[in-house]
Amino acid sequence: MNGIHHLMTNNSALENVIQMTQDSIAIIERRKDCFVYTYMNESMKTQFGNLLDKEIYEAHPYQVAHQLSLSINSLEEGETSDLQTFLWPQFPFYDVLVHVLNKSTAYLIMVKQPSINHSTDREQSLEPFQDLVEMSPDSIFVHDKNGCITYVNTSGLRLLGALKKTEVVGRIFSDLLSENYPILSRVKKLSSESVKGSPIEGRIRRLDGTLIDVEMNSGLIDYPQSEAVQIVCRNITERKEQLNQLEEMAYYDQLTKVSNRRYFFKQLQIELEEVDKNQSLLSVLFIDLDNFKEINDQFGHQIGDEVLVIFTKRVKQMLRSTDTFSRLGGDEFVVLLSNLQSANDPQAIANRMMECITQPISINGQTLYISVSIGIASYPEQGTSREMLLTNADQALYEAKKKGRKCVEVYRL
Template sequence: MEYRHSVDPNALEIVWNHANEALFIFDYEGNILEANPAFAELFGGKPEDLRISVCCEDSEECEELLDMLKRGEDIPFHFIQRKRKDGKILDILASYGAVNKGKVLAVGMYKDFTGKMEIHRKLKSSHDGYRKLLDEFPYAVLMIKDETVIYANRAGLEIVGASSKEVLIGKPIWQLIRPEEEQSIRQRLMKGMEVTVHEEIERFDGRKLWVEIAMRRVCYENEYVLQMVLRDVTEKRNYEEQLKFFAYQDPLTGLFNRRYFTKEMKKSVEEARKNNRMFGVMFIDLDDFKKVNDSLGHEMGDQLLIQFADRLKKKLREGDIICRFGGDEFLVLIKNIRGKKALVEVVNRLQDALRRPYQLGEESVVVTSSIGIAMFPHDGTDAKTLLSCADQALYEAKEQGEGFRFFRSRD
């Protein structure tokens, strides 16, 4: 049995008639259908006499509010302004609870915050002092009304590369935000939430930088506006990118490392299984690499590995994954192949390029390589098995001096 069946209707009527806050129900267009006595007292008349709607003058904001309620989402703590019968503007803390039953879209509650907001305004509205505080604030601060910038402090001008306030004031601000995030941000702001995003923006001088943008609705010069506080995080992001580079890439050759390759292998297995596709894994090893190190030194050995990796990159497709597995061993992931023949063509192309002489200082050196190949799903359906099969095929290719070899099951 639902909770409402256990409540005495007379008790609900008492709550409706004697609540201190204005309570009301409204339809799918935002029109108020019925209101309690506190509502009439707050606005100086009944809804039908006042022509008060849940919607404000901003039709877009009104449409978003109604759409959220139609989806069953409650909207707590939404600050608005409404006019009394005598013309006085009230500051209202509004809350809406979705109903979606019959003609009723939602139930609303208005709490008069005019007195508290007046005190708040008086504290903030020594405008010169407040503006001076903002101007000297170390982070960029922008105030937004009707989608455009109405105020920017010094740091705000600097961060967007504006030479003066005239360059920025009046300009649209949502161009700073990725379009796919705009709707979500608007909805969270409407609920009174503070929203923080990281965006790459283009300054007026064309330079790009990454910024952290903290957004919330605030009272500024007696009206509610969107406040944006921007902080340059380009250096921090570059540092994070460097950490990511060292986490996933080989510092000598610039190729991906074993950790990244393993992650991509697992992803490729899932994608290939889902889409019924094939891919190949190549295990590549330089023949007699130790002789180069011993005769020419480790510095020349490193140069050989760098040139070898560069040739691999030039002869493979952009979407294929190349990894330095360790020492003189490399791995290649060839995606979306049609069969064994396609892999043979790739191997022949690679070996033609890899067997050409390498210039190591004053020495011209010819180095051959061996390649072991495994295919998904023929040789295995998980990353570990495929790598093991390619490794086994590489061992047999080196033993037999064949140049390359596909894995052959012993079953």
């Protein structure tokens, strides 16, 4: 506490003055390689919370602590006189004075309140809008041209899971985003074009580390002493979840969780448009479970559904992530193999699938055996259009069934 003695010289009257002033006053002392708060008046505690014995990088967001550290280092290295001033990033109207105490390793920090006239004019000019911004359901952030957040409304605090504005103000906005957000280039673009940015979707990282989906819009605004960028964020996590659910309902089979015929036809068209560019092959495999009706009749539809689920899991484990496996309906399935390099690949893959599928299935103490018939047509040898491939794969499947089922048949001209 050497610093406080330098300041007060044991004068309790001076202590009372410091405690009663509206300006926030603190003392920071060097301890080895860090700076620690050793004294705060009541105004400082009210403004920033009790920071006693806290290191500045623990007490403040990086941007604030870094500026304090730079100012103190400048004083220590004699680059300036014994007084440094800068604008506190959290409060753009507040001046911060950093003063070395009697050439010691203690530093007086004074955060000066704005003048009464300045403060009153500002409050009156913002009064019609302040409540609207604070009560907005959208999360509103303001950052300077370096990306440092200077304002956040109540919805913004809720979005990030923060309780106080001091937890957010002073942070770099791009640090909240899961993807790289080009702050400086975007500000430059906004400045030159004088237009609002178009909405973009991204993910924001809450203070607890969880990610949420947001839609963001931005634009330049006039802010104290300089232009700044306002970011309006809307939480779209629920909307994204609803869209995902709708997509799942539209493109996926609810029982087996594999894609449905609608998705398959869409993917087949995409792959046909890309296959020549990639100089590769693709194949369509039609798969029918043999005599599946007998399983339903003998064991019931519930057991039949479980068999379908087990069957699809076995097929999926034999496929690559780039392949498409879909249920056309009932016991009819189809596989789309893309980016093949050899005309022999489809039949080899089908044979491995057959071996896996025919393994015994145990359900409720009962052992069941299933088999499948597979028909194959490949691009471009057995078809160059969607219709040709589907027709020829279906014909190959028909031939497999004619041969007694439980076999693989490749379409032959």
